[in-house]
Amino acid sequence: MKLVQITVGIVATILTLVILLFVGLGEPNRMAAEEASQLGKSIEEGALLFGEYCKPCHGPQAKGIEGLCPPLNDQYFFTGRLKDVGYPGSLRDYVKSTIAGGRLVSTRPNLYAGSMPPWAQDFGGPLRPDQINNLTDFVINFEKTAGQEMGMPTPTPEANDPVSRGKAIVLGKGTCAACHKIEGTAAAGVLGPELSKIGSIAETRVAGQSAADYIKESIVNPSAFLSPGFADNLMTKTFGQTLTADEINDMVTYLSTLK
Ligand code: HEC
Numbered sequence: 001m002k003l004v005q006i007t008v009g010i011v012a013t014i015l016t017l018v019i020l021l022f023v024g025l026g027e028p029n030r031m032a033a034e035e036a037s038q039l040g041k042s043i044e045e046g047a048l049l050f051g052e053y054c055k056p057c058h059g060p061q062a063k064g065i066e067g068l069c070p071p072l073n074d075q076y077f078f079t080g081r082l083k084d085v086g087y088p089g090s091l092r093d094y095v096k097s098t099i100a101g102g103r104l105v106s107t108r109p110n111l112y113a114g115s116m117p118p119w120a121q122d123f124g125g126p127l128r129p130d131q132i133n134n135l136t137d138f139v140i141n142f143e144k145t146a147g148q149e150m151g152m153p154t155p156t157p158e159a160n161d162p163v164s165r166g167k168a169i170v171l172g173k174g175t176c177a178a179c180h181k182i183e184g185t186a187a188a189g190v191l192g193p194e195l196s197k198i199g200s201i202a203e204t205r206v207a208g209q210s211a212a213d214y215i216k217e218s219i220v221n222p223s224a225f226l227s228p229g230f231a232d233n234l235m236t237k238t239f240g241q242t243l244t245a246d247e248i249n250d251m252v253t254y255l256s257t258l259k
């Protein structure tokens with residue numbers, strides 16, 4: 001009797017050990033799978049945020065917008081960029097801190113004339129730390145695909161479209177986003193009137209003036225007609241000098257589509 005009990009005990013112990021061993025061996029795999037799926041989720045979140053906040057400037061596939069914003073989905077960014085800017089840390093840290101703090105002055109104004117506002121809440125931007133992380137994961141993930149092309153941004157089809165060009169200027173070089181809000185874009189300024197429906201509003205502002213003429217006049221000569229409820233001398237008055245006629249026309253074309 002006693003012998004049987006001991007035998008059962010030993011067999012049970014061995015079985016338990018074998019089971020534990022198998023579970024234990026599977027553990028690193030499971031942890032790796034878990035980490036991979038968390039990273040996958042983070043990249044997906046990052047992609048959504050990118051579409052909302054970054055695409056207007058960095059382009060649909062983060063391929064950049066010629067003259068305005070650099071590509072991030074680009075081989076040079078992963079191989080040469082850190083060295084050229086003399087950044088001592090990792091690419092991940094560079095990406096993360098650039099997103100968080102923005103880039104108020106372009107390092108290559110002759111190539112990319114735009115500037116980038118800060119995104120992290122710590123720097124007065126709209127995004128939480130976990131969202132900055134998601135965006136960093138998304139950008140770093142381009143490393144796998146960026147190898148296919150070299151160097152300079154490929155001009156996107158959008159560069160030939162006045163509406164996209166105008167939008168990029170409004171959100172970038174024009175600095176309009178600092179003072180105006182436009183629904184569905186990164187522009188969230190509050191000093192000036194919201195422009196989300198300016199295409200329709202402009203038709204009703206000044207009798208006898210077309211929407212496009214009103215918008216153009218508002219940009220080059222802000223004091224000509226003050227939007228109700230807003231004081232004079234708040235809007236920058238030098239756009240007629242600092243932006244080219246083509247740039248202003250593109251912005252007017254874009255803003256006229258906002259209805
Ligand atoms: C208003 C236009 C604009 C928006 C919106 C914008 N960026 Fe930028 N971004 C720029 C410009 C301009 C630069 C700097 C170019 C330079 O210094 O040569 C830049 C630089 C960067 C860089 C560093 C690139 C390098 O080569 O040094 C990263 C990374 C970046 N942006 C990520 C983002 C992310 C992520 C978002 C969305 C949260 C975003 N950007 C939104 C305009 C923008």
Ligand code: HEC
Pocket residue numbers: 170174175176177178179180191192193195198201205215218219222223225226227230231232233234235236239251
């Ligand atoms: C420093 C803040 C500031 C900047 C930068 C700025 N604006 Fe304005 N904007 C205002 C204010 C304030 C008003 C309202 C007072 C007025 O009509 O002059 C205004 C009015 C307008 C209006 C008329 C809106 C309406 O409802 O009648 C348009 C259009 C406009 N801005 C477009 C732009 C564009 C395009 C840019 C970028 C090239 C820009 N603004 C940059 C502050 C700004």
